[in-house]
Amino acid sequence: MPKIEAPTVREHHAMVKAKLIGATEAILREKGPDSLSAGAVAEQAGIARNSIYRYVDSVDDLKLLALEQHVPRWSEAVFSQVDPEADPAEKLASFAVASLRQTQDSSHGFLMSLMRTARPRNTSHVRMQAEGEVKTIHSQVFGFIREQWQALDVAEPEVWAGYVHAIIFDSFGQAEAGADVEKLAGPLHDSVLALARAAAMDKVR
Incomplete structure (x- = not known):
């Protein structure tokens, strides 16, 4: 032994x-x-x-385990930076910036590449568990964003949630391409707040 x-x-x-x-x-x-x-x-x-x-059964399983351990860390790091007492628009903006800044510690692109480069094994418990973790965090993120738009009482909250989601993912792409995260953070924050103002104007039309 x-x-x-x-x-x-x-x-x-x-x-x-x-x-x-x-x-x-x-x-x-x-x-x-x-x-x-x-x-x-x-x-x-x-x-x-x-x-x-x-x-482990394979080296591919190690890739997925690396991904799996980062998911709860990412969630905790991001949501801890959102003030629960803030108004919904500021929560959205803070969440967006926190998500972007977290790419400095655990690149979204790198983490997703772990899933993509692991060869499919339909019977792998590790793969199923990792995929489940990723789906859960994506659902949690979109659910949080949607809830803030619902709290703002806008028409079509799913549409506005989709816009914020798209802006956040675009900022990820810019950061992963080499853009300075702190130079992206201000415009990202302001863009989300501008969306909230636009939604409020749309509501009174």
């Missing part, structure tokens, strides 16, 4: 798995997906190559 480095086998398993996920993410960020292999992950994590398969 291999030597364990934690008080219990379960804790050792979790610790090694975390090392493998961290090694996977480091390789992907620093060298790209073409450099990812069982050998590279094992070397980065400091464990024997064959030991990987005691913890």
